[in-house]
Amino acid sequence: MSALICGSMAYDTIMVFHDRFKNHILPDKVHILNVSFLVPVMRREFGGCAGNIAYNLKLLGEDPLIMATVGHDFEPYMQWLCQNGLSREFIRILDNNYTGQAYITTDEDDNQITAFHPGAMNSSHLNSVPVGREDIGIGIVSPDGKEGMLLHAKQFSELDIPFIFDPGQGIPMFTGEELIQFLDQATWVTINDYESELLQQKTGLTLKQIAERVEALIVTLGAQGSKVYTHGQCIDIPTAKPKALLDPTGCGDAYRAGVLYGLMNELDWDITGRIASLMGAIKIEHSGTQNHAFDLETFKERYRANFGSSF
Template sequence: MSALICGSFAFDTIMVFHDRFRNHILPDKVHILNVAFHVPDLRREFGGCAGNIAYNLKLLGGDPLPMGTVGEDFGPYAEWMDAQGIPRTHVTTVEGTYTAQAFITTDMDDNQITAFHPGAMDHAHRNRVEDASGVTIGMVSPDGRDGMLEHAAQFAEAGIPFIFDPGQGLPLFGGEELTRFIDLATWVCVNDYEAELLQERTGLSPHEMAERLQALIITRGAKGSEIYLPEHRIDIPPAPARELLDPTGCGDAYRGGLLYGLMHDLDWETTGRIAALMGAIKIEHHGTQNHRIDRAGFEARYHEAFGRNLCW
């Protein structure tokens, strides 16, 4: 029983500027902007939505099968995946390209300037859902535009239930395309900002979307999350974090928990709480794939957070 997770793999290069951008960017000179920031702190992390979601699902004991396109520089990431026991069966190397890369500079006010190079990600459509076997559930997460469109259609044609998770790829699509994604998908998962954009572009309210789905899941950060079912809404409380170190990748951690619950036919109350706790554990660590959990520790944190035992 595998989850085919279609999406991006990326290297995230994160730099810290020990000052404030506003002290060095003159508002009346932005038309001739030419600045350089000294960044003594730098780290390179393994990221991308498919990689992050697969990592979190694997931590929970699930069976992820990530699918994506990468560049000729993917070697260190491949070694990391092998060490974590995450299969690379459907990770395709595109010759003459780099793996997708984000270059993020953060200042002391937590403002960020990001440059993103899609690289091999734009070739995601080369992979096809039917190439994978033993798949019981799928996910279409941010990826190359053509890949997202084709993978959603392929999941539907194969009769494989899947989550549509547009993420930062949502602006790539118009209202008709997003409505079609909703009609093809079994579940949709977005954050609160994406939910607003999705409503604006499709003209559908959350309840109207839920009527076309088995569930619409909207995450709201520290406010928890909401699961809209065709008949009613379930409010999932946030899980308290012990430290707030790095929110990057919390949404992917949540989605890893969501997949685990769906794969094991858990009720929505439990599934939502597992997902929320995964997000809280992630935010306590820098980077998107540096947190660790074991079953006993997760069960203890679950009881601590929600006052109930975890039956999974």
């Protein structure tokens, strides 16, 4: 069984400002803001939710399928996918667009100023969930172009393919009615604690009411672990211990790959949540979203060391 990963593909250009923004931004002058930050450290990473989730799921031994729209500048990313054995079958190149681009400047207090150009991502609705592909047994709708997210959720539902709704930072794009429609189509929902507050506010539903509409609602809580609301109960998932706290970017995507792995292998939520937690811990030990690597046996050893059991 394969997972169809619907979402963004992007280049992340990450710059480090060796000072604090607050020392250069005058609060009483923000209406005429004109600042320049010297950033001697810069790196370019492969990112985007679909790319990150698929990369992590591949590390766990699965063969995910990415469905995304990208631009004419995608060739370096394409080579990276080939190098890591990831399928390009459902990646559509739009010659008159750039691939999504995130420009992130981080200061010494870990504050960030980000500019994001969606580029080809805004045309994600040009892709469709394939019909008649018996190998696709599960899907995920992660942050992408608005029309694409609405379309792909509808198509998964019509094809009776169970899928995760992972709205992420895309929640503000949708009305309360549209978000409720997603909930009624989806099989599972994954959000972080901030997104849970926003989702409740926009839909007018409580967490309990949201959980009642799906088979499971997963809420990640950062260093406090995560919670799985399913069939009227709440399962507390502990954190796995990272070896270092280097870069939290992409931890949520790594966690979601762990959730997909558990669902694809019919594991219970206690195990699935712990696998997802360990995926996030491994990711935070590395800079960038796709620079960590492991084999499955090594992963299982770390699982046993953290949780005292096997899967």
